[in-house]
Amino acid sequence: MPRYDFRCRECGTTFEVSRPMDHASDPADCPRGHEDTVRLLSTVAVGGRAAAPAPSGGGGCCGGGCCS
DSSP states (O other), X not given: OOEEEEEETTTOOEEEEEOOGGGTTSOOOOTTSOOXXXXXXXXXXXXXXXXXXXXXXXXXXXXXXXXX
């Protein structure tokens, strides 16, 4: 289930709410009891390996042995 970040405009607390995507825009109450909150834009970090292997041998100045 996706998590959405919210910030309370009254006390400045930032908190997460897990909910279905079709409820992403629903209001969320601050854990400290305040109702004036705003949903924050989140960034997604994706890690992994490159899909293409690094070139090896031949071609290019540094790969072809022309730098001596």
